[in-house]
Amino acid sequence: MRFAFTDDQLLFRDTVGELFAKECAPEAVRWSWNDVTGRNPELWAALAEMGVTGLTVPEAHGGMGMNEVDLLPILTEAGRYAFPGPIVETIAVAAPMLAESAPAAIAERWLPGIADGSVIATVALTGQPFVTDAHIADVLLAQRDDRIFAVPAENLRLTPQTSVDGARRLFVAEWDEADAELIASGDEGLRCADRAFNRGAAATAAVLIGLSEQMIATTVAYVSERKQFGVPIGSFQAVKHHLADAELKVSFSRPSVWNAAYSIAHNVPDVDRDVSMAKCFASDAAEVASRKALQCHGAIGYTTEHDLHFWLKRSWALAAAWGDAAWHRRRVAHLLLDQG
Amino acid sequence: MDLNFTATEESFRAEARAWLEANVPHNLPSGDTREGFDLHVLWEKKLYDARWSAVSWPTEFGGRGSSLWEWLIFEEEYYRAGGPQRVTQNGIFLLAPTIFEFGTDEQKATFLPRMAAADDLWCQGWSEPDAGSDLAGIKSRATRDDAAGGWILNGQKTWTTRGAFCNWVFGLFRTDPDAARHSGMTYMMVPLDAPGVTVRGVERLDGDEGFAEVFLDDVFVSDDLVLGGVNEGWGVAMATTSSERGLTLRSPGRYCAAADRLVDLWKRQSKIGTADPSLRDAVAQSWMEAEAYRLATLADVSGLVEGKSSGARSSLTKIFWSELDVNLNETAVRLLGPAGELIEGSPDAIDDGAWMKAFEFSLSGPIYAGTNEIQRNVVAERVLGLPRK
Numbered sequence: 001m002r003f004a005f006t007d008d009q010l011l012f013r014d015t016v017g018e019l020f021a022k023e024c025a026p027e028a029v030r031w032s033w034n035d036v037t038g039r040n041p042e043l044w045a046a047l048a049e050m051g052v053t054g055l056t057v058p059e060a061h062g063g064m065g066m067n068e069v070d071l072l073p074i075l076t077e078a079g080r081y082a083f084p085g086p087i088v089e090t091i092a093v094a095a096p097m098l099a100e101s102a103p104a105a106i107a108e109r110w111l112p113g114i115a116d117g118s119v120i121a122t123v124a125l126t127g128q129p130f131v132t133d134a135h136i137a138d139v140l141l142a143q144r145d146d147r148i149f150a151v152p153a154e155n156l157r158l159t160p161q162t163s164v165d166g167a168r169r170l171f172v173a174e175w176d177e178a179d180a181e182l183i184a185s186g187d188e189g190l191r192c193a194d195r196a197f198n199r200g201a202a203a204t205a206a207v208l209i210g211l212s213e214q215m216i217a218t219t220v221a222y223v224s225e226r227k228q229f230g231v232p233i234g235s236f237q238a239v240k241h242h243l244a245d246a247e248l249k250v251s252f253s254r255p256s257v258w259n260a261a262y263s264i265a266h267n268v269p270d271v272d273r274d275v276s277m278a279k280c281f282a283s284d285a286a287e288v289a290s291r292k293a294l295q296c297h298g299a300i301g302y303t304t305e306h307d308l309h310f311w312l313k314r315s316w317a318l319a320a321a322w323g324d325a326a327w328h329r330r331r332v333a334h335l336l337l338d339q340g
Numbered sequence: 341m342d343l344n345f346t347a348t349e350e351s352f353r354a355e356a357r358a359w360l361e362a363n364v365p366h367n368l369p370s371g372d373t374r375e376g377f378d379l380h381v382l383w384e385k386k387l388y389d390a391r392w393s394a395v396s397w398p399t400e401f402g403g404r405g406s407s408l409w410e411w412l413i414f415e416e417e418y419y420r421a422g423g424p425q426r427v428t429q430n431g432i433f434l435l436a437p438t439i440f441e442f443g444t445d446e447q448k449a450t451f452l453p454r455m456a457a458a459d460d461l462w463c464q465g466w467s468e469p470d471a472g473s474d475l476a477g478i479k480s481r482a483t484r485d486d487a488a489g490g491w492i493l494n495g496q497k498t499w500t501t502r503g504a505f506c507n508w509v510f511g512l513f514r515t516d517p518d519a520a521r522h523s524g525m526t527y528m529m530v531p532l533d534a535p536g537v538t539v540r541g542v543e544r545l546d547g548d549e550g551f552a553e554v555f556l557d558d559v560f561v562s563d564d565l566v567l568g569g570v571n572e573g574w575g576v577a578m579a580t581t582s583s584e585r586g587l588t589l590r591s592p593g594r595y596c597a598a599a600d601r602l603v604d605l606w607k608r609q610s611k612i613g614t615a616d617p618s619l620r621d622a623v624a625q626s627w628m629e630a631e632a633y634r635l636a637t638l639a640d641v642s643g644l645v646e647g648k649s650s651g652a653r654s655s656l657t658k659i660f661w662s663e664l665d666v667n668l669n670e671t672a673v674r675l676l677g678p679a680g681e682l683i684e685g686s687p688d689a690i691d692d693g694a695w696m697k698a699f700e701f702s703l704s705g706p707i708y709a710g711t712n713e714i715q716r717n718v719v720a721e722r723v724l725g726l727p728r729k
């Protein structure tokens with residue numbers, strides 16, 4: 001029994017964290033809000049260089065062949081820096097889908113590019129009407145009933161949508177089956193979709209942990225500086241308890257998220273339950289952390305001039321993406337209560 | 341990351357499970373009543389005879405020398421088998437860690453084996469009428485008696501759990517009235533049958549005589565009953581209270597077993613058509629909270645075995661287990677609908693009123709072991725680093 005990351009996993013996380021600290025500072029997130037594509041290809045290339053984009057790509061296809069547990073600390077780092085880009089979609093979801101379910105030729109067409117950073121993939125499962133990052137994607141992995149397709153980007157008709165998080169890019173994507181390659185169908189197709197959904201939910205939960213941790217950290221820094229009544233506002237008990245509540249929520253969500261990644265990586269029988277618990281808790285924690293962060297900032301947090309809103313809005317969006325807390329709680333209730 | 345136990349740990353589990361399934365007593369009356377307490381002590385002695393009462397202690401003191409992982413496994417199995425509350429907990433889980441850390445060899449040899457065997461039964465004497473959350477405000481004092489080689493105690497302790505049934509109390513006494521608030525206190529162990537001690541039981545919210553007041557009137561305590569240094573009691577006491585907040589008092593096994601019973605209650609109520617569908621989410625949430633506590637404990641223990649102490653984070657743990665316990669039992673009482681208010685002995689009470697009893701007790705969790713308001717202060721100041729003043 002060892003429920004902790006290895007030194008290597010943490011070292012890799014720290015290396016990626018340093019890259020984000022340099023290349024994905026709040027100014028970069030602000031740039032992403034205002035730029036037309038909102039995506040920095042050089043940063044993606046740097047991630048590829050480090051092995052991040054190929055982390056989940058099998059070695060046979062030019063990647064590192066690692067699993068969900070290895071990837072998790074990187075996703076949390078991406079959340080901490082509110083990294084704008086399809087890290088969940090391409091690395092956590094699409095690459096394993098292709099590796100596990102696609103015929104060899106299709107896998108070989110896309111996977112080496114994901115590993116070297118030249119291919120960006122995004123995902124649209126049933127129940128996900130808005131596709132993220134379709135404007136920069138090379139391929140969309142999409143579900144239609146029990147069939148999973150790879151749709152090359154040139155065959156997509158995109159209608160942009162506007163998210164409250166200006167760094168997110170959402171689209172409705174239309175396409176014809178004649179222009180798509182079939183990856184899997186029937187039971188295999190549904191299994192592929194289920195696993196993809198679990199991966200997306202668990203990975204998003206890991207990102208939410210990073211967002212929450214950062215909201216707490218910046219708020220702690222702010223309330224230690226800001227003075228009212230001649231003292232730092234962080235010395236008031238009401239402010240302390242807001243932040244203690246947020247810390248409590250995050251602290252008891254984090255291990256559930258680790259467990260979800262472990263369950264996916266090791267095909268644990270209760271994987272659906274473990275993933276839903278993780279996403280439920282991480283979504284709830286992010287909602288609490290974002291509320292408390294804003295309240296403790298006062299009016300400055302209610303502006304777009306201050307950086308806080310990047311984190312608030314990303315948390316709202318991701319708390320709802322891949323199933324919100326209520327949806328996942330109901331799934332756990334079903335798994336626990338409706339059998340035996 | 342590896343979530344499997346070793347073969348040795350699994351065989352430890354199998355041995356514990358087999359013994360517990362064969363021996364756990366069911367339907368003992370509450371250990372917070374006189375009659376129930378005596379029956380619980382018999383159970384504790386049975387546990388001891390099979391060397392299950394303090395598994396993590398070295399064998400020379402009555403334990404099995406088990407690892408922290410095995411201790412967690414034992415706790416899981418204990419509550420899974422429906423094992424009753426541990427009336428020895430204040431000794432085995434709270435005083436013993438302090439004796440291991442601060443006690444002399446003689447104190448270890450004198451007190452630990454008798455504690456493991458439930459020959460001595462210990463209660464905690466921290467709180468006083470004017471010192472609750474503000475523990476450093478205690479007034480009970482100890483005056484030096486050099487000729488007799490010890491101390492003379494005077495004062496009053498209160499809220500002493502099972503004080504009316506135990507034979508020893510441990511706690512803090514003021515030995516230097518002139519010292520600053522947190523100095524000048526000494527940690528002492530006091531026999532409750534000593535001349536000058538009067539104990540009065542007090543009925544708790546749930547009707548049990550679980551509380552007591554302990555009056556000390558010129559009670560003599562010899563020097564060998566001082567734990568740690570004279571005037572160093574505050575530091576020694578903090579070691580005990582962090583065990584109480586953390587893992588050793590409330591292992592996850594207890595809540596996971598309760599959560600499984602809640603799921604079972606839901607299924608029983610559904611079968612007879614009385615489960616309120618609007619409570620489904622609350623049942624799932626409670627189950628997940630217990631599971632989250634189990635997972636957080638696995639992470640903490642993984643750190644502990646590699647020498648990383650959780651420090652002030654134990655305050656987060658205390659808030660979490662106490663609040664999850666309230667949510668869980670409140671959900672159960674709601675699920676029972678009109679039968680929720682029926683208590684032990686009422687003919688139509690479901691599970692003999694155990695849920696209302698557990699709900700009442702759960703409400704004390706946010707109060708004892710340092711109130712949750714105080715814990716939130718600790719989290720803010722010592723985990724997050726917010727300014728004290």
Ligand SMILES: Cc1cc2nc3c(=O)[nH]c(=O)nc-3n(C[C@H](O)[C@H](O)[C@H](O)COP(=O)(O)OP(=O)(O)OC[C@H]3O[C@@H](n4cnc5c(N)ncnc54)[C@H](O)[C@@H]3O)c2cc1C
Pocket residue numbers: 463464465466467468471472473474498499500501502704707708709710711712713714717
């Ligand atoms: C079931 C049970 C068993 C117990 N067993 C024992 C035992 O065996 N031995 C023993 O010594 N004691 C025991 N206690 C007592 C327990 O330790 C005290 O109740 C606890 O320390 C709180 O003290 P108090 O009750 O005097 O409340 P107070 O300290 O008077 O607090 C009342 C309220 O004010 C709040 N408050 C106080 N100070 C602050 C602050 N600085 N900031 C914010 N809020 C504050 C508290 O959080 C609480 O909500 C037990 C209590 C219970 C309920």
